[in-house]
Amino acid sequence: MKLNYYLVALLFLFSLGMSAQESVGPTSTGMLQGPTYVPSLAEQMRNGSFVPAEDNSNDKGHPKRRLGNRVVPGKGTPETFVDPKVALQENTELRRNRAPLLTFETTTSAATPSDPTGAVGPNHYVAAWNTSFRIFDKSGNPLTNAASLATLFPGNAIGDPIVFYDAAADRFVITEFDSSPNGFNVAVCQGPDPVNDGWYIYTTGFGTGSFPDYTKFSVWADTYMVTANIGSSNRVFAIERNEMLNGDPSQFVALPLPGLVTSGFYSPQAFHTTGASLAPDGTPAPIVYLQDDAWAGVSDDHLKIWNATIDWVTPSNSSMSSAQIIDASDNLTDFISVFDGGSFSNLDQPGGPDIDAMQATIMNQAQYRRFGTHNSVVFNFVVDVVPAAGQGANEKAGIRWYELRQTADGQPWTIFQEGTYTSPTGNKDAFAGSMAMNANGDIGMGYTTVSDTEMIAIQYTGRLAGDPLDVMTIAEDLIGQSVANNTNLRYADYTHLTVDPSDNTFWHVSEYFNPNRRDIVGHFQLTPPGPDDIGVTAITAPVDGGTYTSNEDITVTISNFGSNDITNPDVQYTIDAGAPVIEAYSGTITAGTSETFTFATQADLSSNGTFEIEAKTNLTGDTNTNNDATMITVTGTLGVNDVPVSDAKLIVTTLPNNQFDISMKTGFDQIMSISVYNSLGQVVAFNNLQKDGDGYNYHLDMSYAAAGVYLVKMGDERTGTFQTSKIIVK
Template structure:
């Protein structure tokens, strides 16, 4: 049972400790040493098979993160978002192979290339391969290393290659006692050279989630430890590298992170040196993101510390806050918190468990490389690319630079890689000797029409490409066969750069075959490795627009090779027709791109037609003809086609006014700029408000427009707002309008705490299915989601889940506002205090509605929370200490009604006068059969007869009587046998 008072007291102490610990510098908080225990070569007879009993590794260290509900920027789309995949065609992986097949949960894939070997490890075993992916050893338990590793299989392994020393490093942790176990190969051959093994005790605390990085003066290990006191307790460990390479007794010093803010699980990172050139000793950087959704963080930023270790006088060693790189320094705001900090985030196909997105983690590794004129470091972490309730994971990545002689770090480039609707997470990033960047990651999508099981892919960029973009088209290492059977994923991936050539990337990550977890290794290059290789990468122009019969064709050509090229042929063809071939006479430098414009234009003049343009290059000695041709589609857009794509305000609120601003977004779908666009909005079936957007809207452009005339939403209740454009000769009227439901409520109980998992995380009723509901500020507006309730059926079932459930304390209640007054009365409560006894478990509850319930749309409110604390669950306005409140809509129908019953007993017909002899005939109802409208004069002569369709809230007909004589008229709506009649006057 959770003890909230104890947790709150602990949190209060944490705040006090944080305030007390606001210091810029700290010394080591723990110092120890360990002797080397040598271990011999890995002979076949020495290898111990991996354990056959698979288990869940280290679950106890993964408590829910703590966030401040409603806090944090951005409130809109990620400002660094890359929405389109790179256009440079990349080569497929050089080869792939299975590094491990296991059922350990998670497998913790890690692996690193040396000059002649690839060493792979997982929970809790390892295997060594040659550089072609052939195994040199059997899979073996980590205990096979011997020495201090004897009989140790707790896991969480990490392998590292120290290029400057030509050594492999392998680690795991131990709880007998709590320690790091570290093995250093005695030479470059991990099979035959033997190992020095060490046990570095960690002062009684298990060093969860350790990650190793190499610096000139030590092996640095970051951990997830002492989350409530990370600013004063041991988090960073430094091992005495010089002594370990010699197999001598080595010291360990541990440091806090002064000034850090953490929120439960967290993982900083040390800068890991790749390449033979080590940095100067000292000033070893540590980095961690700080999300402004967390308590104590006012702005999203990257925070850096510098560690200086004096091995001759360890007590004088220091860690000091160094830099905070915020928005002014080039770090765009980010959302690094998922589902209020929980560890169940990303949907999988087949209703498999939601996967942990690995939030609050600097993903392994943070690679540092020295160049002739600067030093670079690359890093990444997962972000949610927009603040909507649905999670959409992307990868925020950075390249920081500093002068080659040291000094402050600056943001050279940043980006958020999320080029489509798939989730991307569990990234690992590296930089090669030429400054090219490779990024491996996991892809996931639960779309039932095109599901993507956890799959491993990569992208990248060349050093001279446009900053902030992964310019290489995404490539697959392996596509997943099955979903993850558990929420735990990874818990990380590992990309390394081959020291043999400095340009080959080795990526190791987790996918699934049935119940097996497979660590798949993909080997790929971005850098040019052949002399002669060119190809087209993009059609620059024309783009989608209103096109002519003489369009100039401009293409972008890439030199993928290491030799400059000139005087080669370039061709284009339209829809498979005859090719137009011309000569590129300039010089295309190695690993660069240039644009080429054909002198012969193309006829693309047919409106609405999508043309396929094939672009081809021809180089006589091209070494890779597979990238010599691309196809691009271009659409000749109709000149006039605009529409409203969103209604941005008003929004559901408490005590809305009689003068609410109405703001919409207008988009130009056509091929010509548009100006003076008629735009309107309508509340319910009331008269429309008609205005004009006067600015120029370019092709493909979008603009936000606020109407001058406000909307009266002061009566409590639900409103349907429809906004549309009314452009003359608009090509496609189906994209003209948007509809939004908002409500004016007498109360919105914001401010309940759901960070412990209280409240509703899953809600299902009829057609409404809402999963992974975010915590927010305790209240969420979902009234645009609606389902039908046929009152003649009698009984209905609602299904809910909560992240928290304990005995009889977490309870659920529900109301339907049947009288549509925006107030949820006691007699409208249809479910009262039903128990949610266990977390992440579905509970179904039955309810009824009256058989005479009013037909049409009504608001539905649900509430859940811990009833031991302040706040009345069954008072729909009460703010609960712990819980959530959500609003939806339901549409009450009755399948037993015949048309006569409906029209005579349920419907109400009104005629609204809109001025200038314009009228609006409205019969509001949810009945959806087609009806007919007729208008007669007082003499009985029929003036009009037409068909009427229900628009969702009733039948509406705009009636123009400007040519009719003054007098009394009758309007009738119904069938030919029965209907409603209303009299109106034309003056």
């Protein structure tokens, strides 16, 4: 019995030790400095204390994204890995959405990079970049001049701002990091109007140790959560939200992330509440980060989620849990988040240095929303979807994104859907994503594309709540196209998409070049299908690069996006915006399906030039005409190795008195030229020929020419397609 009691005691002590390892306490607690009061921007503009934005076009910015990514060569997911989520996305039929509702630039003189951030509220859009900010109405009109961050933080405009809208409080918050001491500063608007209401200002009041690189903020219950890239100390911070909203002294808590593995640079994200429904006070705040098996100390690809329990009555009782691990056993698909061995020089552009893909980063923000039956969070990070191409060769960036769900507060998170998004047009990289879910459950995502032939462009995509899981279903649409290349490898550092609390639309801000570095906002809406909604989603014939005739089939795919079956709809095509060919599809296209249709009237493309072909549906009462039409550009070829000229035989028959009959049988039926060259390469005879029957015939009289060897060339001058033969003049 004594032995049994002894074993029980040992087991009890062991269980206490295990419990102690399950969570850790704060590394520090204390008070923020402040608050101080700063008058409204309107008042500052009236009294002359407003600090205008500085010209920072030559500013290289602070050393964000420092501590380069360290990986173990040869370790991790093999380069032969094929991400099955890529094929799923690429085989998804995309639904065209309406064009952006609005685009506007927020700054035209930015540092390198510009650190674009912004948030939308009921009546305003607040944009910030590097060391400045500006407030706009929701038509994109500026309501203030561009302001230095020193307007809010007197004497301090060190930079790297983050803007967020606290929907539950109807307040805007603007932050920046600080270096005296290392920490961060927070400005909380005193009311819902960021132009006419004053601001409560809080400064660090404590040291974060290392410089708080890449600081990110989130709204959670009674807390604002803060993450940063601060080296080996890997701490996150909580600050007292309710007191800051009231302009009262605010406490802070610093907590480590137990079991975190990094590759040097790292950027976890605390879940940010999107919408006015907050988790109850005291609900643990989740923090998420990826773990790549190419990093030392990581055995398999997975996600880690920690929970920070903050006790504002007794802050020293606050704790950080051990991490929940989501891996292959939870249906997580492997990923390769490493580019170029961890280098920050990654993605090709048409000119200039390779661009930082922003690897090892949960992109801003991990956006959380509460529903009646569950809680959801969406987030993303960049992955290499063509790793076998090798470093710096033909790597292709895609966006791995997740929606995690939990059935109730405090329950484990599970993967509801997981996707890998690639740009559907051209061989472009897709990266720098930012995503959010609106109150309908629709997901919007803004992102950047670039390739060795296409300059940086800002795009958006998305999916509706009822769409097939694991894929974006909205076709890529353009917010802004660069007209110049990035002259620096650093790009944006982060981007920012937020949900409009008024109408569930999306606002995305990012960086492009027009021609200098600028920030652009795109406001877009995901349109659900109506009852009667069809469109042409593809033109499958003719294909580009063929040798065309006067009788080419035009074949299209007609998709029914709506909820009603559609019978006998009219479809049309045009060539180079010419007269439309209109025919009726005979039959019924069931809701949610697609059908193939070939027009009875063929197209004459025999000139084999370049043609712009548009096909569209003409449905009376179509509820969304934005997705009716598809256009392609095709170019016919008659290259050296193409039928019919190159396969035709040039026949030369020598007759008496230096006479020659020259003929060519071919399917080509345009104007053919014939040229005769002497040994010096000079043209001694030339003529254009019309087709005669099944070929071209020409009688060449060389009785006037000097004796020697001549070259006869017959073919198509436009495409440079010829057949040649030698003749001898005696």
